[in-house]
Amino acid sequence: MGAISLRRVEKTYAPGSKAAVKVIHGVDAEISDGEFVVIVGPSGCGKSTLLRMVAGLEEITGGEIAIGGRVVNRLEPSERDIAMVFQNYALYPHMSVFDNMAYGLKIAKLPPEQIKARVDKAAKILELSALLDRKPRQLSGGQRQRVAMGRAIVRQPSVFLFDEPLSNLDAKLRAQTRLEIQKLHRELGITSLFVTHDQVEAMTLAQRMMVMNGGRMEQFGTPEEVYQRPQTTFVAGFIGSPPMNLLRGQADGQRFVVAGQTLALPQPAPRQGKLILGLRPEHAEWGADGADAWRLTVDVVETLGAERLVYCRLGETLFTVRIDGTLPAPQPGQQVPLGVRADRLHWFDAGSGQRLA
Amino acid sequence: MVENRPAATVLAHLTLALGVLIIGFPVYLTFIASTQTAEQIVQNVPMSLLPGSNIVESYKLALFGGQTAYGSNLPPAAPMLWVSLVSALVIAIGKIIISLLSAFAVVYFRFPGRNLVFWMIFVTLMLPVEVRILPTYKVVSDLGMLNTYAGLTVPLIASATATFLFRQFFLTVPDELVEAARIDGAGPMRFFKDVLVPLSSTSIAALFVIQFIYGWNQYLWPLLMTTSEDMYPVVMGIKRMISGGDAATEWNAVMATAMLAMIPPALVVILMQRWFVKGLVDSEK
Numbered sequence: 109m110g111a112i113s114l115r116r117v118e119k120t121y122a123p124g125s126k127a128a129v130k131v132i133h134g135v136d137a138e139i140s141d142g143e144f145v146v147i148v149g150p151s152g153c154g155k156s157t158l159l160r161m162v163a164g165l166e167e168i169t170g171g172e173i174a175i176g177g178r179v180v181n182r183l184e185p186s187e188r189d190i191a192m193v194f195q196n197y198a199l200y201p202h203m204s205v206f207d208n209m210a211y212g213l214k215i216a217k218l219p220p221e222q223i224k225a226r227v228d229k230a231a232k233i234l235e236l237s238a239l240l241d242r243k244p245r246q247l248s249g250g251q252r253q254r255v256a257m258g259r260a261i262v263r264q265p266s267v268f269l270f271d272e273p274l275s276n277l278d279a280k281l282r283a284q285t286r287l288e289i290q291k292l293h294r295e296l297g298i299t300s301l302f303v304t305h306d307q308v309e310a311m312t313l314a315q316r317m318m319v320m321n322g323g324r325m326e327q328f329g330t331p332e333e334v335y336q337r338p339q340t341t342f343v344a345g346f347i348g349s350p351p352m353n354l355l356r357g358q359a360d361g362q363r364f365v366v367a368g369q370t371l372a373l374p375q376p377a378p379r380q381g382k383l384i385l386g387l388r389p390e391h392a393e394w395g396a397d398g399a400d401a402w403r404l405t406v407d408v409v410e411t412l413g414a415e416r417l418v419y420c421r422l423g424e425t426l427f428t429v430r431i432d433g434t435l436p437a438p439q440p441g442q443q444v445p446l447g448v449r450a451d452r453l454h455w456f457d458a459g460s461g462q463r464l465a
Numbered sequence: 466m467v468e469n470r471p472a473a474t475v476l477a478h479l480t481l482a483l484g485v486l487i488i489g490f491p492v493y494l495t496f497i498a499s500t501q502t503a504e505q506i507v508q509n510v511p512m513s514l515l516p517g518s519n520i521v522e523s524y525k526l527a528l529f530g531g532q533t534a535y536g537s538n539l540p541p542a543a544p545m546l547w548v549s550l551v552s553a554l555v556i557a558i559g560k561i562i563i564s565l566l567s568a569f570a571v572v573y574f575r576f577p578g579r580n581l582v583f584w585m586i587f588v589t590l591m592l593p594v595e596v597r598i599l600p601t602y603k604v605v606s607d608l609g610m611l612n613t614y615a616g617l618t619v620p621l622i623a624s625a626t627a628t629f630l631f632r633q634f635f636l637t638v639p640d641e642l643v644e645a646a647r648i649d650g651a652g653p654m655r656f657f658k659d660v661l662v663p664l665s666s667t668s669i670a671a672l673f674v675i676q677f678i679y680g681w682n683q684y685l686w687p688l689l690m691t692t693s694e695d696m697y698p699v700v701m702g703i704k705r706m707i708s709g710g711d712a713a714t715e716w717n718a719v720m721a722t723a724m725l726a727m728i729p730p731a732l733v734v735i736l737m738q739r740w741f742v743k744g745l746v747d748s749e750k
Contacts, residue, residue: 163644163648164647164648165644165647165648184647184650185644185647185648186647186648186649186650186651190648191648192644192645192648194641194644194645195641196639196641197641198639198641198642198644198645199645200642200645200646200659200660201664202660202663202664202666211646211649211651211659212648212649212650215649215650215651215655216650259645259649
């Protein structure tokens, strides 16, 4: 019903003219019915544009988008069986909460009893029943956000589109709303596309996530896949906080040479020559001394309570290590040994940034 | 900045009081004159500043016309007030409708020559009625609209000021609102009616006040294009009551008519004051 197919979807602004700018470079993805997919990426990566193309607010200049098996390239937003929640909510300021939620249904010429029933039901789910007569300006940010979701729910669409709906909320409310959205998705089971630049939101909400960069889809997979097997150096650096350490160097048997420093490897690199080696800050074994240990110089230590972030130097290269908060804090300038496990290492091609094996 | 300096407060109040006097005294004088008889006004020099006893007669004479004390015939002001009211309302409402629609077109639709159209509207700001009065007269007369309400109002309806004001307002309406309406299935005119017009209500009120007064105070254009007595607006009527040369002027009736002519614009301002100020000051979105 609400499956979404993106087939070589492209977007070019001002096509045909000299000022033509291509912002989406052929995105291919199949999203199955009822799935919660998060599109994540840095600002300007084209994630909102892609969402707006699904919504019908941006023209599709290449490829095809199908919703529920029906190609929607030429359909108006209102004909695509979708509902959208905007970043700044876009509530009609002069209408009451009830009218805001009922407006789309009124235009669709539903009988008034049915409109009332639907709005009341949505208001109950979102705990808005007491606020139906208020105007948007009399509501708090979180309440406005819920009205915006209510407006989407009453349409009973087959796809929900969320355009960074949590970015205008404070941290506490954001965490709470995240849970609510998850609960809502479980209850309603409607296909959802959620755009965000926040990787915590992406990791917690997504059943599958689409990582985008520069108008291209870098990886599409479950949060575990994306975290454990990032397909490109971009994904490796974008997902995870602090980001994965990426060392550019020369592989030579069981050794890896980075800017003059030679590191021992637990097992040979998948290929000889120029490679990028990735290791997450939380996956380095702190204090595991041995013949193979890497030797780092501590630069700065940040204490976060549950954990400490140790910023080290490996020759000239920066290297971050995350250690348990209960371990004694190392002193700046101190030399520390670091153990490395073969299954924790990620290898990427130095030219393309693609994952090797 | 809030300061508390008595001298400054006194000075501010003095200035305001002086301003009120300058504006208020002529109105008072008009009112006093309208309560006296024509002889009293002419014979007492200077005129008495206390109300006379002729108030009912003066206003009756002004409103319904009739024989004056000097024996001349005065036209009634009531029909002229009606003509003024109708043309002021048509001009104000017409201006608002036309400029809302044209601003809507200029802001929300992409059509060839959109900028050109906008600038053409904008340029007409430099061409008020007084500048284009002769060609306009020719057009109106060729269309047989002399001595009609259409002739009185249509040439004054197009308004660059109002179009510009609405355009600026529409530009501040967030794009997401348009998109939300599109997703809700509202077509352009539906969006205009359900969202844009209600959002512009305070600007509409402010414009209505300004344009009503503008329409009410029209003098030159009606003077040129009306030749029949039943199409004279009241502003013109006042002028015509002041006879030149040797004939005596019924000053009490003139002043009464002037007072009557002041009432509708004053009412509009007073009744719509709250909206008017809101429309000019805040931009609630």
